[in-house]
Amino acid sequence: MEVSARPRVHHVRSLTESAYVLRFDRRDMVFEPGQYVSVGIRGDINMREYSIYSGTEEEDYLEILVKEVDQGRVSRQLKRLNPGDEIEVGGPFGFFMIDPEVRRNGHVIFVATGTGISPFHCFAMAYPKLDYRLLHGVRTLDERYDYDAFDPTRVTTCVSREPALAGQFAPTSVPGEAAARAGMTTTVSVQGRVTDFLRANPVDPDTRCYLCGNCDMIYESFDILKGHGVPPEQLFAEVYF
C-alpha cells in the first residue's frame, strides 16, 4: 500500500498568509477518505503527516492543507516548492474513516478547528450524497478554507476572534451582516467556539461524530457529546499538533 515513488508538485495555492494547499502527483495511490499521508522535501529526513484534502475522484493529484508553523522544519519548506519539484510521500495511513453503511444511511457531524477541516473537505468531495453537518471553528473568517466547496446549508462556522463579529453573543445562530460583508451569504456563522455551539445545541445520541483539530477542542467536544448521550464508540477523533 505504501507509495515510495517520488511525486512531483503541481502547485502551491495560498489560502491565507500562512495556510496553503499543496497539490502533487497522486501516482495511483489508493486511499480511503479521512486517511493521511506523510510528506517531506526530497532528500530531507523530516516528514510530517497531513490529512488528504482532495477527494477520491481526482485521479491525477492529491492535495494537502498545510498551515505554516513558525520554526517548522517541513511546513515552511513545502510552501517554497515550485511546480515540478519532487517530494517524499508515504502512506496512506490512518483509520479516520466513515463506515460504508453510515455513509449511505446515517447522519454524521463533523467538528473541526482550523486546518482540521481537511479530512472533512475530502469526505465532502468524495461522498457528495453524505448527510453531514459541519461545525468549523476558526479564529477569523479568512480561515474558512475553501468553504464554498461545502454545501452551505450544512455548514456552521464558529468564529472566535473576528472583530467584525464582535458584539454578538455566542451562540448566535444567524448569518449576520458581518458574515455577509465577508462574502458569506448562506453559510451560518456564529460568534464563539465550536464547543460553545455544541454545548448549546445538543446532538441526537445516535449520531456519529467526527472530531478533527487541536487536542483541547477534541477533549472538550468529547465531554460535551458524551454529556449529550453520544456513546464513546460513536466518537471518532483525529488529533492535530
Added chain:
Amino acid sequence: VKYCLVPFGCQMNISDSERIRSILESLGYDRTEVEEEADILGIVACSVRQKAIDKVYTRIHKWNAWKAERPVTTFVSGCVLPADREKFVDRFDLIFTINELPQLPEMLRHHGLVTPASLRAAQSAMVGAPIGIATGTEDGTRAENGGDGLTPLPQIDPQKDYWKIKPHYSSKFEAYIPIQNGCDKFCTFCAVPYTRGREVSRPSEEILAEVHRLVETGYRSLTLLGQNVNSYGLDRNGNEVSFPELLRRIGEIGREFGRRGDGGPQFWVYFTSPHPRDMTDEVIDVIAEYECLAKQIHLPIQSGDDKLLLRMKRNHGVDKYRKTVQKIRSTIPDATLFTDIIVGFTGETVEQFENTRAAMREFRYNMAYIAMYSPRPGAASARWEDDIPHEEKRRRLHELSQELQEMSLIQNQQLVGTEQVVLVEGDDRKGGFLSGKTEGRLIVRFLSSDESLIGTFVTIRIDSAAPLSMEGTLVGVDRTAEQPRPVGINR
C-alpha cells in the same frame, strides 16, 4: 580481529543484533564483550527514551577518544530518529538502518576494512571458489558454507532482505522471529514510524521455514516479533496471508510435529506486540485452537481513559479493549494477560490516571510493564508540554505497581497446589534454585542445581506464591513428550 556489539532497548533490537552478529562473524570477526578489545564497535540504538539515546552519545564519545591510540571502526543501527541520525553522521563511521544490513560487508569494505573472511575468500578464489558477500548460518556458525560463510549475494531488496540473514541466536532454546518491521499507527508518544519506517511484513514462507527449522533443532519458545504483529500482511495488499492465518499455519507445524508419534517436540509460540485495534476474534479463536500457540496474550492498553487514548492516537477506546478481553476470557479462560501502561502522559489528569487504575483492576493483568512518560524527540507528543511533574509520575507508577503486585499475588495464589509445566531458563537469583516460565510466562523457581534442565520442560508443583513469581517442587522432567496443559490460571 574482534567486534563488540552493544544493543539497547526492546526484543526487536535484540533480534536485530542477532542478525548483525551473524554478518560480522561470517566476515571472520570474533565476538567480544569487552569494548576495549574490539576493533569494530557497534551499537543497536533505541529511541524509546531520551536516556537510551544519551547512552549512545556517551559510548561514541568514549570510542572516538580511543581512535587517537588505535584504529577502531564504529557503527550504529537500530532505532534512530532523523535528528539523531544527522548528529551521528559526524560521530560514527557507519550508520545503517536494519533494512540495509545486507550491505554491511560492502560498507565495511568501502570504509577500508579488509575483513578476515575476505582474505580467506581471496585465497579460496585463487583455487576457484566463489566469492560473495557473507551471510550467516542458522546457528551462527560458518560450518555449513564450508567454513567461511560466504554465499553469493542475491539481488538486494532493502525492505526485506535483512530477514534472509540467518541470525546468530542468543539462546539455544528461545528465539525471536521478526515477522514485521516498522509501524503505520503513529501513536503520539512513539517514534517508531520515524525510526523504523512503515510497516513491512516478512514473507510468510520465510517465517514458517524459520519456525520449522527452530523447532526441529530443539527450540522450545518462539516469539514472533513486530511493532504491530497483528497488522501483519496488511501492507501487502492481499498478496500475503493475514496474521490469524499465519498463526494457523504455525499451529499446523505444531500439529505436524505432534503427529510424529513420539508426542513431541513441544514448543510454545508467543507474539508481541499486538495493537488492540487490530486484535480480532479470529486471532483469539486460532490461539485457542492450536496447542503450540501459547495461551499468553500481551495486549498493550497504555491508558484506561478514552480521552487520553484519543490524545495518544491509539485509535481505539476502552470499550473496544474491554470487548477483546471479554473474548479472550470466554474463549481461552486459562490465558494470562500482559499489558503496557504509560503513566504521566502529557496532560494526564488525576481522574484519567484513576481510570487507568480502574482498568487495571478490571482486566486483572498477570503482568504489566508500566513506564513513566518521557517525551521522545520526534514523536508527536514531544511537541506538547511534559506537564506532569516527575514526582507525580513516580507516585502514579508506584500506585499502579502496587495494584499489579496485589493482583498478581491473588492470581498466583490460585495456582498453589497445582502442577505447572515450566520451561527452565536458567539459574535463579536465589542460590541453589533454577527458574523458568509457565506457558503463560509466569515466573516459577524451584530447588535444583541440575543445569542440564535448562532449556527443557519440567513439571513443577506450586508450593507458594508471591507477587510476580511462584516457588515449587520439581515433580517431573520430560524433555520430549507432550505436556499437559497448565490449568487454573485466571479462573
